[in-house]
Amino acid sequence: MAQKRLGKETVFLANPPAIVATAAIVGPMEGKGPLAEYFDVVEEDTLLGEKTWEKAEIKMLQEATDLALKKAELKTGDIDFFLAGDLLNQIIAANFVARKISRPYLGLYGACSTMAEALGLGAMLIDGGFARQVLIGTSSHHDTAERQFRYPTEFGVQRPPTSTWTVTGAGAVVLAEGGHGPLVTHVTIGKVVDMDQKDPNDMGSAMAPAAAETIWQHLQDTGRRPSDYDLIVTGDLGRVGKPITDVLLKKAGYDLTPVYNDCGIMIYDTNQDAHSGGSGTACSAVVFGGYILRQILSGRYRRVLLVGTGALYSPTSAQQGESIPGIAHAVAVEAADVVD
Amino acid sequence: MAQKRLGKETVFLANPPAIVATAAIVGPMEGKGPLAEYFDVVEEDTLLGEKTWEKAEIKMLQEATDLALKKAELKTGDIDFFLAGDLLNQIIAANFVARKISRPYLGLYGACSTMAEALGLGAMLIDGGFARQVLIGTSSHHDTAERQFRYPTEFGVQRPPTSTWTVTGAGAVVLAEGGHGPLVTHVTIGKVVDMDQKDPNDMGSAMAPAAAETIWQHLQDTGRRPSDYDLIVTGDLGRVGKPITDVLLKKAGYDLTPVYNDCGIMIYDTNQDAHSGGSGTACSAVVFGGYILRQILSGRYRRVLLVGTGALYSPTSAQQGESIPGIAHAVAVEAADVVD
Numbered sequence: 001m002a003q004k005r006l007g008k009e010t011v012f013l014a015n016p017p018a019i020v021a022t023a024a025i026v027g028p029m030e031g032k033g034p035l036a037e038y039f040d041v042v043e044e045d046t047l048l049g050e051k052t053w054e055k056a057e058i059k060m061l062q063e064a065t066d067l068a069l070k071k072a073e074l075k076t077g078d079i080d081f082f083l084a085g086d087l088l089n090q091i092i093a094a095n096f097v098a099r100k101i102s103r104p105y106l107g108l109y110g111a112c113s114t115m116a117e118a119l120g121l122g123a124m125l126i127d128g129g130f131a132r133q134v135l136i137g138t139s140s141h142h143d144t145a146e147r148q149f150r151y152p153t154e155f156g157v158q159r160p161p162t163s164t165w166t167v168t169g170a171g172a173v174v175l176a177e178g179g180h181g182p183l184v185t186h187v188t189i190g191k192v193v194d195m196d197q198k199d200p201n202d203m204g205s206a207m208a209p210a211a212a213e214t215i216w217q218h219l220q221d222t223g224r225r226p227s228d229y230d231l232i233v234t235g236d237l238g239r240v241g242k243p244i245t246d247v248l249l250k251k252a253g254y255d256l257t258p259v260y261n262d263c264g265i266m267i268y269d270t271n272q273d274a275h276s277g278g279s280g281t282a283c284s285a286v287v288f289g290g291y292i293l294r295q296i297l298s299g300r301y302r303r304v305l306l307v308g309t310g311a312l313y314s315p316t317s318a319q320q321g322e323s324i325p326g327i328a329h330a331v332a333v334e335a336a337d338v339v340d
Numbered sequence: 341m342a343q344k345r346l347g348k349e350t351v352f353l354a355n356p357p358a359i360v361a362t363a364a365i366v367g368p369m370e371g372k373g374p375l376a377e378y379f380d381v382v383e384e385d386t387l388l389g390e391k392t393w394e395k396a397e398i399k400m401l402q403e404a405t406d407l408a409l410k411k412a413e414l415k416t417g418d419i420d421f422f423l424a425g426d427l428l429n430q431i432i433a434a435n436f437v438a439r440k441i442s443r444p445y446l447g448l449y450g451a452c453s454t455m456a457e458a459l460g461l462g463a464m465l466i467d468g469g470f471a472r473q474v475l476i477g478t479s480s481h482h483d484t485a486e487r488q489f490r491y492p493t494e495f496g497v498q499r500p501p502t503s504t505w506t507v508t509g510a511g512a513v514v515l516a517e518g519g520h521g522p523l524v525t526h527v528t529i530g531k532v533v534d535m536d537q538k539d540p541n542d543m544g545s546a547m548a549p550a551a552a553e554t555i556w557q558h559l560q561d562t563g564r565r566p567s568d569y570d571l572i573v574t575g576d577l578g579r580v581g582k583p584i585t586d587v588l589l590k591k592a593g594y595d596l597t598p599v600y601n602d603c604g605i606m607i608y609d610t611n612q613d614a615h616s617g618g619s620g621t622a623c624s625a626v627v628f629g630g631y632i633l634r635q636i637l638s639g640r641y642r643r644v645l646l647v648g649t650g651a652l653y654s655p656t657s658a659q660q661g662e663s664i665p666g667i668a669h670a671v672a673v674e675a676a677d678v679v680d
Binding site: 092099104106124130190192194312 | 392420438445448449470488528531
């Protein structure tokens with residue numbers, strides 16, 4: 001039985017589920033970055049032989065979920081729930097993959113925070129006794145995101161230095177009751193925070209206050225210090241958003257600097273023309289599932305706080321004068337022998 | 341502790357949470373329909389004094405969540421999770437209301453099935469011990485949906501008889517551990533079903549197979565017969581989709597006819613020019629929260645199966661030749677004294 005939260009916002013999982021498999025599939029640009037060797041598949045082109053980028057994104061997500069299941073030695077029929085989401089309107093990548101998986105499906109929208117939202121929710125569904133195995137999938141694609149949220153890439157619009165580059169990729173995770181692998185031990189579902197940032201080319205600034213709020217809440221609720229983690233990693237704040245989060249938390253009494261990194265900064269080299277860094281639902285999904293999880297398995301990291309960050313940006317609301325609300329969800333992932 | 345599902349897809353809740361309050365707010369057209377007297381608020385116009393329909397939809401959802409909290413005698417601070425979603429790209433109605441509520445927020449996308457998805461998930465979060473009170477909110481708006489999915493209503497495009505009319509409205513529910521009210525006892529999260537229907541003006545046909553699949557699964561898992569329910573009610577299949585579901589289930593050995601209705605058929609009179617009936621995320625939310633719940637409280641219905649239905653339609657995927665996948669989630673809601 002899960003511990004009652006008693007006014008806290010962080011869920012302490014009494015029977016933490018294990019991450020028994022992950023898959024991380026990326027596009028060619030991500031395959032030229034510093035984490036290339038950690039990804040399961042690097043696609044040769046951004047279309048994957050499909051006629052549209054959207055179909056390519058769906059195909060990548062399908063491949064990622066197939067691979068994660070294969071690694072976990074499970075069939076789709078073994079999965080109790082499929083939790084998925086992406087950046088496309090109506091989360092079509094998730095929906096079309098769910099059609100093939102044909103298992104009970106919970107569609108999620110948390111923008112780029114979706115992997116952490118799904119990990120938290122999936123962990124609760126298992127801990128609560130509602131599922132034994134949960135499959136999670138998220139994706140994003142540079143060209144589908146640009147044409148949906150800003151301008152089609154064919155326009156060649158100049159990108160300002162604050163902008164991030166939406167990661168082309170897909171990540172999948174299999175969570176299992178009593179399985180072998182790192183454990184999801186704590187879940188801090190975040191609140192929407194909006195500091196009135198309106199620039200669609202600066203999502204890092206829009207999300208940083210939400211990231212700081214969720215990390216603060218997590219540390220308060222658990223009584224942990226930043227140094228209790230080997231790595232606290234935000235999803236896609238990039239070079240503009242990360243220092244804002246750092247400063248906000250310093251003001252609140254927490255010095256994250258020695259253990260803090262951001263998936264958006266980790267995924268590209270500075271010479272890759274990604275400006276502020278990587279972003280997109282796939283960003284934290286592939287960096288976590290590809291790189292970070294391997295570091296936990298190898299023993300380099302014992303305890304990681306993954307903080308998925310999402311800019312709840314919509315062209316429609318932006319055109320109507322609205323600012324960009326941010327959200328962040330945190331999940332603590334710990335090597336199995338760290339947990340009591 | 342929740343009962344393990346043992347290969348079944350339906351969750352049996354060991355400690356079923358109560359629906360302690362609902363709110364149902366609708367637009368002027370819904371206020372002229374046969375259920376008018378059951379809605380908490382009928383708005384005088386579809387703009388609610390706002391400059392855009394999207395802002396009006398956000399305002400309605402805000403009003404619905406405010407009212408449900410007020411009826412439950414709770415403040416936002418008492419809420420452990422806010423679960424919400426709507427039809428707008430990036431679910432902006434939910435996001436902007438979540439910004440004001442400022443509590444841990446799980447954004448969902450289940451198209452018009454979102455109320456049932458959220459009820460099921462919220463009930464599991466409480467039953468699993470992760471929350472004591474959960475607030476749920478969903479909305480849709482005829483004019484925001486038409487211009488996003490089909491054509492701006494100003495075009496005056498002729499609507500075929502198979503089309504449904506997106507309900508302008510918002511519904512909210514407060515679920516609570518150990519509260520007074522009807523109980524959510526069983527949850528059947530649905531699978532995506534796609535019978536290759538491609539007509540964006542006939543969502544009923546696209547969703548009917550998913551509805552039949554979920555109802556069949558629910559009856560199989562629980563060992564119940566349709567007559568064990570006083571009402572089995574789908575979300576928004578309308579006059580085209582409902583008979584398809586009826587026939588599919590008859591072929592599978594279940595005669596739903598004596599107890600079967602559809603929120604989309606119930607909400608409008610046939611002379612209201614809604615063609616096949618009502619649809620939209622708000623459709624099942626306001627019919628359930630406004631009318632059905634009152635019938636349970638009055639003792640007319642003792643046991644209801646609410647089957648939220650969603651067409652996972654996207655203009656982008658449709659333009660790329662894809663069909664419209666459907667999904668349906670079922671929650672059993674029972675008068676408190678019916679449950680052991």
